[in-house]
Each structure stands twice: as C-alpha cells, then as structure tokens.
Amino acid sequence: MINTKEKKNPQHNSQTSKFFDVKKLYLPLSQHTGKPSCACVEPGREVKEAELLAKSDGLISAYLSAPKRGKVASIVDFNHPVLTKSPAVILNCLEGSKDYTRQKGAGSFSKKELLEIITRSGIVGMGGACFPTHVKLSPPKEVDTLIMNGCECEPYLSCDYRLMLENTEGIFSGAGILGKILSVKQVIFAIEDNKPEAIKKFNLLVNTKKSDFPNFKIAILKSIYPQGSEKQLIYKLTKRKVPSGGFPFDVNCMVQNVGTAFAVYEAIYFNKPLIERIVTFAGGALKKPKNLWVKIGTGIKELFDAGILEFKQDPVKVIYGGPMMGIALDSLEYSILKGTSGILFLTKEEAALDEESNCIRCARCVDACPMELIPSEYVKKVKRNEFDLGSLYLNDCIECGCCTYVCPAKIPIVQYIRTGKKYAIDN
Amino acid sequence: MQLIISSSPHQKSELTTSKIMYQVIYALIPVVLVSVYFFKLKALFVIVNCVVSCVLTEGVILRLRKMPSTLKDGSAALSGLLLALSLPPSISWYAATLGSIFAMFIAKHIFGGLGYNIFNPALAGRAFLAAAYPKMITTWVMPFSLSAVTGATPLALRKFDHRIFSSIADVMLGNIPGCLGETSALLLIAGGLYLLLRRIIDWRIPLSILSVISLISLAFYVINPLNGSPLFHLFSGGIMLGVFFMATDPVTTPVTKKGRFTYGIGCAVLIMVIRYFGGLAEGVMYSILFMNAIVPLINRYTRPLSFGR
Numbered sequence: 001m002i003n004t005k006e007k008k009n010p011q012h013n014s015q016t017s018k019f020f021d022v023k024k025l026y027l028p029l030s031q032h033t034g035k036p037s038c039a040c041v042e043p044g045r046e047v048k049e050a051e052l053l054a055k056s057d058g059l060i061s062a063y064l065s066a067p068k069r070g071k072v073a074s075i076v077d078f079n080h081p082v083l084t085k086s087p088a089v090i091l092n093c094l095e096g097s098k099d100y101t102r103q104k105g106a107g108s109f110s111k112k113e114l115l116e117i118i119t120r121s122g123i124v125g126m127g128g129a130c131f132p133t134h135v136k137l138s139p140p141k142e143v144d145t146l147i148m149n150g151c152e153c154e155p156y157l158s159c160d161y162r163l164m165l166e167n168t169e170g171i172f173s174g175a176g177i178l179g180k181i182l183s184v185k186q187v188i189f190a191i192e193d194n195k196p197e198a199i200k201k202f203n204l205l206v207n208t209k210k211s212d213f214p215n216f217k218i219a220i221l222k223s224i225y226p227q228g229s230e231k232q233l234i235y236k237l238t239k240r241k242v243p244s245g246g247f248p249f250d251v252n253c254m255v256q257n258v259g260t261a262f263a264v265y266e267a268i269y270f271n272k273p274l275i276e277r278i279v280t281f282a283g284g285a286l287k288k289p290k291n292l293w294v295k296i297g298t299g300i301k302e303l304f305d306a307g308i309l310e311f312k313q314d315p316v317k318v319i320y321g322g323p324m325m326g327i328a329l330d331s332l333e334y335s336i337l338k339g340t341s342g343i344l345f346l347t348k349e350e351a352a353l354d355e356e357s358n359c360i361r362c363a364r365c366v367d368a369c370p371m372e373l374i375p376s377e378y379v380k381k382v383k384r385n386e387f388d389l390g391s392l393y394l395n396d397c398i399e400c401g402c403c404t405y406v407c408p409a410k411i412p413i414v415q416y417i418r419t420g421k422k423y424a425i426d427n
Numbered sequence: 428m429q430l431i432i433s434s435s436p437h438q439k440s441e442l443t444t445s446k447i448m449y450q451v452i453y454a455l456i457p458v459v460l461v462s463v464y465f466f467k468l469k470a471l472f473v474i475v476n477c478v479v480s481c482v483l484t485e486g487v488i489l490r491l492r493k494m495p496s497t498l499k500d501g502s503a504a505l506s507g508l509l510l511a512l513s514l515p516p517s518i519s520w521y522a523a524t525l526g527s528i529f530a531m532f533i534a535k536h537i538f539g540g541l542g543y544n545i546f547n548p549a550l551a552g553r554a555f556l557a558a559a560y561p562k563m564i565t566t567w568v569m570p571f572s573l574s575a576v577t578g579a580t581p582l583a584l585r586k587f588d589h590r591i592f593s594s595i596a597d598v599m600l601g602n603i604p605g606c607l608g609e610t611s612a613l614l615l616i617a618g619g620l621y622l623l624l625r626r627i628i629d630w631r632i633p634l635s636i637l638s639v640i641s642l643i644s645l646a647f648y649v650i651n652p653l654n655g656s657p658l659f660h661l662f663s664g665g666i667m668l669g670v671f672f673m674a675t676d677p678v679t680t681p682v683t684k685k686g687r688f689t690y691g692i693g694c695a696v697l698i699m700v701i702r703y704f705g706g707l708a709e710g711v712m713y714s715i716l717f718m719n720a721i722v723p724l725i726n727r728y729t730r731p732l733s734f735g736r
Contacts, residue, residue, distance in 0.1 A: 002440075004438060005438060155438055231734065231735065232734075235734075241734065241735050242735050243735045243736070244733060244734070244735040244736045246735065314428055314429075315428070315430070316429070316430065316431050317430060317431050317433075317437060318430055319437050323435075323436060323437040323438040324435060324436040324437075324438060325435050325436065326435055326437060327435065328430070328431065328432045328433055328434075328435075328437065329430065329432075330430055330432055331428075331430065332428070344437075346437060350438070351431065351437060352436075352437060352438055352439035353431065354439065354443070357444060357497070357500075357541075358444075358540065358541045358542035358543070359542050360444055360447075360541065360542045360677050360678050361542060361677050361678050361679075361680075361682055362447070362677035362678075363629070363677065363680075363681075363682040363683075363687075364442075366682050366683065366684070367629070367684070370734065371733050371734045371735075372731050372732070372733050372734045373733050374682060374683065374730065374731075376682060377682075393732075393733040393736070396733040396734065396735070396736075399435070401435050401436030404435075404436050404439065405436050405438065405439050405440055406440050406442070407439070408440075408442045408443050408444045408446070408447055409443075409444050409542070410439065410443070412433070412434055414434055414435060414436065415433075415434035418434060
C-alpha cells in the first residue's frame, strides 16, 4: 500500500462535458474478458443507435450495441491496447441521436428479467477488468455483501468521482438493482476520503432513502493505493480474506464499480445499452485535462482533430488507463473501449523514465506489497533465468505496481514479474 | 510523435538510492561536528582520510571493473564516514586508509559491489583494523586533549576495573573517551529519529535492538548494579551508531518484516553476551557482522505467506 502523487486536479473539480458528435467509431469485438463477441451485422448495413452489432459468443462473452446511428463500413482488425489487434466493427456515423425515455414498470422486473436486460445491454465491469457483468451477477456461491467500488485510487483518474457527483441517484438505483439480483444483506459504498463531495452526496441519499434501502451503508476510506483492489477492499471492509487463487464469492462478497452500477441503471430504467462512458483525459501534455462523456469506439485521434483535446506539448507516453496499471500505447490510433477509465498524455517529467540500478535490498517493495509478497526475490530469480517461482506465490501478484513505484533503484519489478508469469504459462 | 512503450507503472516515487545515502550522510553531520568539537583536528583528519580513501578506492575499482561510475550515489562516501566514526581519533593515518581500502575492495566489491555485499563495509573495515592493529584501535584519548592523554572507555572500565565511572550525562553528550561516533549518543539518536521520520530507515530493527538491550541489562542490573544500568548500556559504546546507522544498512539486513525483528533481537542478545561474558568490553561490531552473515538464513525462515494463504 502506498501514497501516490494523486495529480487529480484540475479534471477532478471541473464539470464533465459531452462529445457525441463523432464521425467514425472503431468497435473492437473484444471489449471484455472472455471470448470475443460475434458480429451480427455485415458491411454496408445501416444500423440505428442502440441496435445490436455483435452477440455474446459463449459462456463468458458480451453483447455490443451501436453507439450511434451509422453505416457499417467494414469489419477489420483494429488496434487493441491489450491484444494488440482485434477484429472491430468500423461504423461511419450518420446524423441523429436517439432519445431514451424512462421505462415504466422497471421497478417490478424479476431477477431473471433484470439479468436478461443486463446481458442484452452488453454491460461489463467498468473499473478496467471488463468482466461481463451478467456472468459476475450469477455467482456459484451465495453473496451477502455487495461493495460498490468508488475508491478510484489510481492517480489522475477522476471519471468515477465525476460520475458519483453528477449521477449520484443513478448509481444509487443501479446499486439497488444489483443488490436485488444478488439478494444481499448489505450494500457498502466504498469511497476514499479525497472525494469529500461525493461522500456528502451519498450520505444524503443513504439517509433520505433509508426506508427503501435500509441495508445501504457508506464506508469512508483513507486514500491509499491500491485501495480499489478487490481483495484488499473486501478485507478492509469485512475482514474477510479472499483465499489465494479464489474469488470474492468464496467469502460471500462481490465488488462492483460505481460506473457499472450506473450502466445497469441506464439499461434497466431507460433501456439504454452500454454505448457511452466517462473517460478522464489528463496528463501534463494536455492543455486542458478533462472528463468527457464519449461514445464507445471514439478514436483518440479524432478527439484532437475535432479540437476537443489540445496538446500543450508532445507527450512522451500515452497511457490507456491509470498510471499505475495502465498500458502504454504506441500511437493515438486507438479507440475508447467499455473499460477505458482514462487516457493519459504524460510529459517527460511525469513519465518516470529513470534507469535501473542495483537492488540495495532495502525491502521497500516488501513493505509496499499489498499481497505480502517479496517482489525483489522475483527480480533476482528472473534475472538469473530461474523460473521456479511457483513456490514464491508468483501468481498471487496482482501487478498493482506498488513495488516498482517505491523502488529507489528504479527497478521495473512488475516487468520482471510479468516475464516470470509469461514463462510459467509458456512452459 | 515518438511514444515510449514500457511496462506499468508509469509513475514512480522520487526517492532514489543516492537520495537515501545522502539523507544518512546529512543525519550524521551533527555527529561529525561534535566529534570535531571534542577531538579537534584529530577527528577531522580521520574523517577526511576515510571518506577520501573510500571514494578513491571505489573509483579505481569501478574503473578496473569497467563499470559506469556510481561515485555520485554517495554510498562510498557514506561507508567512509561510518568507518571513520567507528574509529578512535588517535588512529594513525595509514591504518585509517588501509581500513577504507579493505572496506571498499574486500567487503564491498569482491562480493559484487553495491547491493551485493554480505557484510556492512564500514564494520568489515573496522574488524580488519581490529585484527591488524589491535592496540591502536583500543587506545582512546580524552576529549579536548591535544596531546595523547589516553583514557579507558566507560565500557572498558566497567569490564576490566569493575566500576561505573562516567556520569550518564557525560556518556549521553559524548564527553568521554571513545570512537568518534561513539561519543555523542544524543546526536546519534537525533540523527536516527530524523531518518525514521523521513522513512529512510525502518523502525523494526532499532526498536527491537533497543528494547531487548534494555530488558537484558535491566535484568542484570537488578542482580548486580555493577553490571551497569540499562541507560549506561544504551548510551555507552557503539550502540546508537550501530543501531541507527549500521544495523539498519539495507543491503546487509533481512527483507522480511519478521526477519528484521529477528535480526534486531539477535544483534541485541549478542551485544549483551559479549559485554557480559566475552573477552571484549564492547560487542556491537562483531554482533552486527555475525548477524549480517546469517541474513540469508533469516530471510529464508521468515518468509511470509502471501495474502489469503
């Protein structure tokens, strides 16, 4: 656990704006953990906003809907931050947008109907892991505690915070639906103390809606990284330890991101699939860092072409996600996916480009590791091409980056750990 | 637009190895000043001699090993400073130089250089001098004496003359014969606290050493006051220098949290065993060196289970 340089301002404190006037959308069929979706449109076909583009294919997969009215240009490989390339639906957008009206009778849906809508809406975990939500909501074990993750412990990112401020009621209702599906005993909103405004708003809601939602609570947590990590969060709030290699449901818990709850709310009450999200655009290379509502599939480059984002100086690194766990991109030719919480444009000063030096065995990595591992040991072994790392619990590493953050010798420890894990898989 | 690709995380703390080294050096500046105040130019000569010899030796070795110069990281200068502070002010210049060369060449670089040495270089250098010049390293001058008026350290008096001579105040302030850095316990504590507050050193080792020494010496004091009170034992000899600046040397101490406690307790027990039962009056140096040697063993047997196991 570490204190990072948060750098959440100024995007943290400014109102979110919208950019939906996009010309082209790039929609990879892999926007989630599991099997890619299976496209159900062909090039040349005109689709309406919210019309289905691709269906879930297999047990762990997700639907994908058209974020805008448009004409399918092609289905080709497009850049993907995790997979490098993924088949994607390229949509040439047409004029017009759809109005979503509040659905009547949304409150009386059965669990099965709710799950059905969530499946059809293509909702995935919005915190970054992108696990299909309908699968997660059918755990093999009973869940008594639902934790709504509003920690947002990654530096720079503030999309969850803005969502919590600007759509408090939506998140609250969404959490209510999730709680109903799971029949939980309690719902805990976990918010870090660097978001006092959000805490205030949720406190007010919890108190005023006490009669309808008596089992809703707020937990104010000290801001520390990686607070939002599932296992650490569950332990902090319930003192239950998720066993190594296990899942939160093994200790009867489930963690859902606040963004996911909002997507669920929109799906159930407005019949609106997951086609938009808030993304934090930040970093020293930007003239004006901001949080933006964008259509899923919006190209990063188009945001600059349209003048929505402007460079103050050339970035040396562009990060997909937060600075602690995000992925460095090689160009701007990437698009916003369902799980994109932020795109960061870092200057040389921000990018931590120090050279690696000798390990001085100071054990700062040991003290920082939230999984209680000995990270320096992996480095030593991997450097010597010794990959008997199983006995050292290598697979328990969550790659949060704390060890590398604190290392005074600037050793890219996580990189060595990934090398070790890769070797273990390959052999 | 040229973009750099690298593995996450993309943000790192500002702390570097050399910042750690310099923080420790800064924490020792008051001790250096007061040693010069007590022992005048003698102290200054020893300090300059050791620091310069260590830095030069490391420079030459790095050149011979065809390694990039890492002199600026401050680790060689720090080793030199620590060695100087562990020596008596009357030591001859060639002995101090030889000790420095031994510390850098044998104790540090033979084992692979920064981060690879098993023994604390400064202490290894001192151990070498204790073996090579046993007389010189146990000859102490009285503070403020310009000529060589020699005296015995409080610990030596306790051990060999069976009397507790110095007042606790003199021992704390450093107005006693002893090594350069043995002298002012209060300033050493101040420096140690500074390092603790800045999170440069970990609290586990100092806490375990100091508390175990207090406990053991209290027990012996109750049996016989001539054994020395806990305060006498804590503030005399090399305890404070050893505890805050040598036993906390990251390279030569365990990485596991439990291991750091184990190491601290081990150091404390050995120190008291040597002081009470050994042939020497003081045992900080050998205790730490011995514990250094078994650090890999401690690490192995104190490995924590990971979260959720």
